[in-house]
Amino acid sequence: MGAGLPSSLLADPLQQDTPFQGRFLHRILFSVGSGYATGKQNVMTESGQAWMINSVLNSANSAQPVVLPAGEGQGSRYFPDRTILGYSYGDRFDVNYRRSTVDQKFDRSGSPAVLFLYPGNATYATSLFEGVRLMRFRHDSRFYEFGYFHRWTDKLRAGPVVAYHTYIEDLLISYGSYTLRSSAAATDPGLLTWAQGGDARLKYDMKGTAFGAGLKWDPLNNFRLTYHLYLINRSGNVSGGGYQLIQDRNQSGIESSRIEGLYQMGSASDKGMMHRVEAEYNYCRWSIAMGLERESWKRSYSSFNFLSNQSRDVSSKGNLIGLGEMSASSEGYRTELYLRVGVSAYFGDVAAPVIKKQEVVEEKAPEPAKKEEVAPESGVTDESSKYLNNVFDSIQKDYNEQGEVLEQTEKSFRALGIEVKKEVNEKGQTVNLQATIDGDISFKTGSAELTPKALEVVDKFGDAMNANPNTVSRVHGHTDTPGSKEGNRRLSQRRAESVRTALIQRKGIAASRILEVKGFADDRKIVQTNASEPRNRRTVIIIEYRK
Structure with a gap:
């Protein structure tokens, strides 16, 4: 046993359980904070291709041209809140509950949108319209994680981390459309139809696992750097519905409007990766930390259905069987810079005195200092x-x-x-x-x-x-x-x-x-x-x- 290892490692193994504050084996941490994030939701990256593919299928019934996405949707900015409730034993075993939430409303001047080009044909004129606009973004991400951190050096710990992950993404979307029949159209010449109002909800409710590794490094007293890497795999249901306000104006200038409904449902899965780097300073029971978190994922659909009662003059994002959504995967990402503060409770004092009842201590006169029992070196000369x-x-x-x-x-x-x-x-x-x-x-x-x-x-x-x-x-x-x-x-x-x-x-x-x-x-x-x-x-x- 131990062949090939330095004798110093065999004779002086590191103590794996390191007491907090130099004396406590257990710590409970509660921490809250806020951040600034930029990201792009999948509805912005998937809508262009999905709408285009579905319009190919829809054109067989509507005689509409195939719509073309005019670029990818923009990213968004929002301000997440985060909470941590954690327990650690000896700085070696960590159990944490991490939650990040967002509820961000956008106005029309600052909300992400995807534009589409409607090429002309014998029936319809060429036009440019706003197809998808994100009006509200709600997000709730939770990690229930366990980590084991082995002490490799006096200041460095590293080990595996596993987590159960729940993820809810709740979107409020406005779908738009704009078509103009040419004056030479056989039916309803000059009819202008547009949809630019209404709200449709799209909710992703997903669960899964995350596996990865973590690192703790203490370069200075009371100052710690941590790094976590997670490989994320989650899946779940997609559902939502809403309405659109459809307006028409005929060649004589007479306008009409109507409310039409839509409903979406399906199954989706995400596979991705998340990195988190954090610098933390501890003072007594208090801590303050600044972190950077980056998550990216690829989303795919195993099923997707889009139901609506829209008329033939409304360009529809989906179709009944959702081939556009299922035909390809889309990418989403989030980058967040955050600040959090925390307070800890410590217990399990390894240096606490053991008091015995009616213990009588007999004081003796000081004796001469005992010699340190050192193995004598042979050959003292x-x-x-x-x-x-x-x-x-x-x-x-x-x-x-x-x-x-x-x-x-x-x-x-x-x-x-x-x-x-x-x-x-x-x-x-x-x-x-x-x-x-x-x-x-x-x-x-x-x-x-x-x-x-x-x-x-x-x-x-x-x-x-x-x-x-x-x-x-x-x-x-x-x-x-x-x-x-x-x-x-x-x-x-x-x-x-x-x-x-x-x-x-x-x-x-x-x-x-x-x-x-x-x-x-x-x-x-x-x-x-x-x-x-x-x-x-x-x-x-x-x-x-x-x-």
Whole structure:
């Protein structure tokens, strides 16, 4: 097992469950926001070709020419609202409910439309008319998703995402027409017929699945970048109906009008892809995020029927069997830039103290600090001892020059928040150097995030290792007793990992020079007590000689 893998990966696996705020395993998020979107509905991209094909079939009965689309319909602009309700366990398992809604009304000056050319023949004159105009767009998209995010590095998680997806698209459309019989027509010469009023509803009610992948990257503290990719497959019913106002004017100028109805129904399916990129900043329980979402899909119909009682002088978009709609697929898209704010509730405190009834804690006098149990390196020599003594002297000199040393002896010194000492064997040779960083000033309570003061200490030892290439290190994390044993072990492990990460990322120390990163919880107390004790909360950097 593990053949071919670096020993550092086998000895130091990443902790997969990362507590939120450094201490909570569970988070519930509620977030709302709004966006600005541009897009094109399928009714704009499918109407031209469908109307043209259906007019070929209709011309057999109406003697009308085949209509030609004058380009594709325009896109539209609208302002979606979005809601997220999510749960996460250890930042590894995510369950989210995402909803995006739109209710956008258009006026005639700004609504998308498709124009058609009506070529002349022996009966009809050439004309240009507005065939389809989108008057209202309502949209309701919901994702019920589950994601697993594996922790690949200290700051990167990635994994699969699956979702059940519902999609409702509710359109209000005005269908138009314009025909003019020539003065030489055998029937009703000079008759002008137009349709430019009325509303017809067209509703898509679809359901399906989405499969994809997600990524979480934390380049800075409290700042996260996420990316999601979904492959979407949904299908469902199409239905709707409405009316048109048809008006006629004969050669004598006499006008008449009538209301004619239409009804549409069928089955449609969408296949497409959606990308979402989001930048999120978290502060305590609050978060703010900006995102960009792009969705594109291709729609096809397995059945489509268009029923109406329109007269022969009205150019009709559809026909009874809907061959125009079923003959080809159409494309739709949506691009949205959005901003959302959220609030989180956290629970499952891994660092919470466990209080026992009538627990009596016997305080003992402080004992001398226990030695770090480091596997002894074979072959401690005068050369290695001298090398480590020089490293110790250089670190001590650096602290003295900055006026930070509080007390010192031949084998140790103490500065604010740190104690550095030599570990000496019975021959008086230096085996290793141990730098103990006080837990109360190096980390926030219950957190594994290094404070600025702790980073200063880590930087000094990183500089010492860079200046002395024959050194390697170990990092040990310790806690006091209050809290659960497992929670304290996780916390001490994450704190040790934070020191290792800082050495690598801030000072460029090779990972292979950090031999061990381990959390011991309260197994190695300095002060033998089960009560809260600052001296037991510490992180230790051990420097050894290796040629």
